[in-house]
Amino acid sequence: MHVSRWIPIACFGLGGLGALACETLDPSAPGNLVPPTVTEDASLPAIAMNGSRFHLETFGDPGNPVVVFLHGGPGSDYRSMLRLAQRYDGYSLTDEYFLVFWDQRGTGLSQRHDRDVLTVDRYVSDLDSLVQRYSPGRPVYLIGLSWGGMFATRYINQYPERVAGAVLIEPGPLDGATMERLKDDILDFDPGSEWVNDVAWGNQFLSPDDHARMDYELLLGMRDGQPGFGLSTVDPEPSWRLGAAANRYIVEDGQDGNGVFNYDFTTNLTAYTTPVLFVAGSLSQVLGRSLQQEQVLLYPSASLVVVDGAGHDVAWVKPADVLAHVRTYLDALKGAPR
Amino acid sequence: MTTMLRLAVALMVGALAVRDAAAQWNVARFGSARNQVYTTFGLDPAQVASVGYGRVVPLFGREWQLGAEVGVVAAHFDTRDYRARLQARASLVHWRSLHLVGSAAFITRGTENTIYRAINFGADVTGAAGVYRPGWFMAGEFGFDKAIVTHLTHSDWYRRYIYPDAKDGWYLDTGGTYHYGVTGGVAIGPAEVAVRAGWLRTEDFNDLLPPMYASLGVGFRF
Numbered sequence: 235m236h237v238s239r240w241i242p243i244a245c246f247g248l249g250g251l252g253a254l255a256c257e258t259l260d261p262s263a264p265g266n267l268v269p270p271t272v273t274e275d276a277s278l279p280a281i282a283m284n285g286s287r288f289h290l291e292t293f294g295d296p297g298n299p300v301v302v303f304l305h306g307g308p309g310s311d312y313r314s315m316l317r318l319a320q321r322y323d324g325y326s327l328t329d330e331y332f333l334v335f336w337d338q339r340g341t342g343l344s345q346r347h348d349r350d351v352l353t354v355d356r357y358v359s360d361l362d363s364l365v366q367r368y369s370p371g372r373p374v375y376l377i378g379l380s381w382g383g384m385f386a387t388r389y390i391n392q393y394p395e396r397v398a399g400a401v402l403i404e405p406g407p408l409d410g411a412t413m414e415r416l417k418d419d420i421l422d423f424d425p426g427s428e429w430v431n432d433v434a435w436g437n438q439f440l441s442p443d444d445h446a447r448m449d450y451e452l453l454l455g456m457r458d459g460q461p462g463f464g465l466s467t468v469d470p471e472p473s474w475r476l477g478a479a480a481n482r483y484i485v486e487d488g489q490d491g492n493g494v495f496n497y498d499f500t501t502n503l504t505a506y507t508t509p510v511l512f513v514a515g516s517l518s519q520v521l522g523r524s525l526q527q528e529q530v531l532l533y534p535s536a537s538l539v540v541v542d543g544a545g546h547d548v549a550w551v552k553p554a555d556v557l558a559h560v561r562t563y564l565d566a567l568k569g570a571p572r
Numbered sequence: 573m574t575t576m577l578r579l580a581v582a583l584m585v586g587a588l589a590v591r592d593a594a595a596q597w598n599v600a601r602f603g604s605a606r607n608q609v610y611t612t613f614g615l616d617p618a619q620v621a622s623v624g625y626g627r628v629v630p631l632f633g634r635e636w637q638l639g640a641e642v643g644v645v646a647a648h649f650d651t652r653d654y655r656a657r658l659q660a661r662a663s664l665v666h667w668r669s670l671h672l673v674g675s676a677a678f679i680t681r682g683t684e685n686t687i688y689r690a691i692n693f694g695a696d697v698t699g700a701a702g703v704y705r706p707g708w709f710m711a712g713e714f715g716f717d718k719a720i721v722t723h724l725t726h727s728d729w730y731r732r733y734i735y736p737d738a739k740d741g742w743y744l745d746t747g748g749t750y751h752y753g754v755t756g757g758v759a760i761g762p763a764e765v766a767v768r769a770g771w772l773r774t775e776d777f778n779d780l781l782p783p784m785y786a787s788l789g790v791g792f793r794f
Contacts, residue, residue: 258721258744266739267724431618431647432685433781438617438655439683439692439722441747441774453687453734472733 261440267450268475273345280344284363285351289343289474290336292368293319294328299398300369301331302361304338304382309452309481311342314471315379317553318560325561331375334368338385341477346445352483354388354497361389365396373398375564379549380404380521388499394506399567401560403513404521404546408529410488410495417495419462419520421455429458448478464517464545471550500532510536511563513556515548522546597766597791598757599663599673600704602628602635605762605793613646614787617749617772617780618653621646626659636662652684657696663704673700673711687730692722692746700755710756713770719747748775751785764791 264270272280272287279291289311305312312335319333320326327333337344339360340352365374373396378386383405390397406420407413424430433454442448453476465471488497510533514526523540530536539559544551597608608626613619626639638660645653659677666672677696683689695718702711726738753770769786773779 258742259739261722261743261746265737266743269735269737425615426619426647428648428650429686431645431650431653432683434615434618435645435653435683436685436690437747437772437774437780438681438694438717438749439690439719439746440743441719441749441776441778442780443747443774443776443778447747450687453730454685456686458686470729470733475735 262444262446264446266446267440268446269343271343271345271475275343278343281367283367284356284360286339286347286360287345288336288339288360288364290334292335293333294331296332296368298330298332299372299375300334300365301327301375301377302334302364302368303336304361304376304378304385305342306380306382307341307477307481308338308357308381308385308484309341309477310381311337311474311476313342313474314547314550315377315382317550318377318557320553322554322557325557327557327560331564332368334364336364337474338477338480340480342474344477346477346479348479349483352480353487354484357385357484358389358392361385362393362396375399375401377401377560378403378405380546381406384408384499387503390506391499391502394502397506397508399508399510399564401511401513401563402529403549403556404515404518404526405512405529406521407495407525408500408532409498412525412528413488413495413497416520416525421459422461423459427458429455442478445477445479449476452476452478452481460520460546462518462520463547464515464519464522465547466545466551469551471547503533507534509563509567511559512536512538513548513559514538514540515544515546515552516540516542517545518548520546597626597637597661597789598704598706598709598759598764599635599637599661599671600669600706600709601759601764601793602637602663604706608637608639608764608791608793610764610789610791612643612787612789614768614785615782616768616785616787617782619646620644620655620787622655624657626661634662634664636660652682652689654683655679655681659696666704669703669705671700671702671704671711673702673704674698675700675715679717685727687727687734689725689727690722692719694719698751702755706759708756708758711754712752713755713768714752715750716775717749717751718775719749720745722746749773749780750775750777753785757789762793764793765789766791 264274272278272289303315340347376386383402440447490496512526514522530538541548541552541555606628612622620643622643624641626637628637641657643655657677657679661675663671664674675698679694682691698715700711700713722743725740750773755768757766766789
């Protein structure tokens with residue numbers, strides 16, 4: 235065989251060996267591909283609760299009524315809700331309320347877990363522990379975004395007496411039948427789309443065999459996988475770190491053995507007579523006005539406001555508008571009999 | 573230390589056992605013509621279109637098909653997502669028409685997406701066992717594709733909206749994929765049509781998206 239045939243082979247080999255000679259990084263090590271979690275960085279604000287460790291921040295006077303924020307996903311984090319803690323037109327929720335932002339189990343910068351403790355029931359138990367911790371004996375207000383709105387509804391369905399009021403911003407389907415109807419519109423899983431091929435192609439570079447790599451690769455669908463959400467491209471929602479295992483197993487917990495969504499978070503909503511506020515973005519197609527007009531009817535007393543000029547990321551893109559509606563809603567609840 | 577040893581062995585296998593990547597062409601036809609050009613299209617693991625050239629040469633007492641192949645992701649013809657393979661393939665053991673075929677490839681691949689730009693060096697080792705006759709073949713295959721070293725450069729988007737302190741650089745031992753399935757083909761004159769299909773799992777045997785691969789190839793010998 236002629237020597238020249240081995241030249242390209244040698245080049246490939248030398249390239250790889252050259253890389254080995256350089257300082258190399260571990261894809262699974264905390265802080266390399268994704269930020270460390272609270273179990274890996276003790277400087278992060280955190281609490282231990284219910285057998286896990288949660289990334290959490292609070293704002294305001296602890297003596298005030300408590301508002302708990304529930305982020306989207308499942309598997310996202312609270313960073314995209316933080317604008318709701320800021321001051322607009324001279325008003326901040328911290329003037330009257332104690333705000334609790336937290337990353338749900340296995341998401342954001344909270345501790346990672348395996349499948350056995352990533353269930354909706356465990357999530358409800360976590361939220362109840364949080365409520366008892368920050369507002370013992372006194373009902374809280376919930377502000378839930380997307381999955382967080384579903385999560386809030388699931389909690390209200392089980393513990394209606396522990397919730398003083400709820401704002402549901404673009405909540406996803408509150409029952410499995412509706413999710414089945416909309417699931418293909420929620421995630422644009424076109425095999426020819428660039429993001430699907432990016433995910434598949436990326437698997438050759440980084441195997442999703444640990445939380446760091448799983449969380450990292452889940453991001454590939456974050457920007458482009460949901461065109462029906464009308465998300466802003468000039469002011470995108472930020473995130474700390476997605477939780478891939480939580481995303482997968484919480485979703486699967488709402489399905490039967492054949493992958494059909496069969497959950498129902500609405501079975502006891504008739505017990506919750508407190509008014510509920512729904513918020514939708516005018517540019518949101520899948521989880522926007524049309525869906526929420528259906529879902530307000532699932533509560534005995536609920537109303538819908540639509541914020542112009544924003545999509546599913548309305549809480550990030552139009553926080554002042556959303557906050558104005560939240561303030562009006564909370565003001566109306568003050569002194570209202572429960 | 574163990575990781576370094578595994579990587580060194582993988583690199584040596586890739587460098588020394590150069591041959592054709594996809595265990596896809598009929599070893600019983602190696603004697604019919606020395607050269608082959610081919611094209612493949614399929615889900616492997618994204619939608620990939622490839623072209624390749626192979627030449628059969630005697631080496632170490634066997635007939636080896638040595639070759640090179642380049643492929644790009646066909647969805648939107650994304651040339652940022654590419655793969656190049658140097659590969660070798662030979663029948664290792666045979667009895668009548670039953671062959672145990674071994675193949676190895678040294679691979680470099682690149683990608684650019686929302687969160688990173690990457691180039692990777694890896695190796696694939698695949699074995700196939702089945703019936704290989706001049707007019708057709710059918711075999712089962714099992715292989716492992718190792719991502720040995722990967723250089724990552726994070727995007728501005730990722731740093732701005734997700735993680736500003738993400739580390740750029742060479743990452744060692746970033747992954748690996750098992751692939752197992754069936755392959756078969758028929759010959760029509762100098763042309764050959766071959767198919768492969770099977771399942772994909774990570775090196776820790778976790779699920780992948782997509783969970784399967786499938787490709788169709790057409791080649792000509794001359």
